[in-house]
Amino acid sequence: MRGASSGNPLNEFYPFCSLPTDLAVFYSARMSKLFAFIERLVAEGFFGTLTLSFQNGKLANVKVERSLKPTDL
Numbered sequence: 001m002r003g004a005s006s007g008n009p010l011n012e013f014y015p016f017c018s019l020p021t022d023l024a025v026f027y028s029a030r031m032s033k034l035f036a037f038i039e040r041l042v043a044e045g046f047f048g049t050l051t052l053s054f055q056n057g058k059l060a061n062v063k064v065e066r067s068l069k070p071t072d073l
Contacts, residue, residue, distance in 0.1 A: 034059060 034052075041050065047069050053061035 031059070034062070037062070 038050070041064075046066070048064065048066040051061075051063040051065075052059060053063070
């Protein structure tokens with residue numbers, strides 16, 4: 001795979017991922033906080049919707065909508 005030989009940090013967790021190196025650098029420089037936030041939501045058992053908005057190729061807005069599970073009513 002192309003990404004596996006390019007030092008892509010995502011390949012450690014997603015070996016099927018073959019992103020080019022420049023995108024991997026973007027991930028490590030800009031998106032690590034976002035991925036940490038998503039990992040925290042997963043660890044908390046988040047139930048709801050997470051919407052990411054991008055403008056000019058950059059993250060512009062993160063919208064989190066928490067919902068109740070029907071079994072929790």
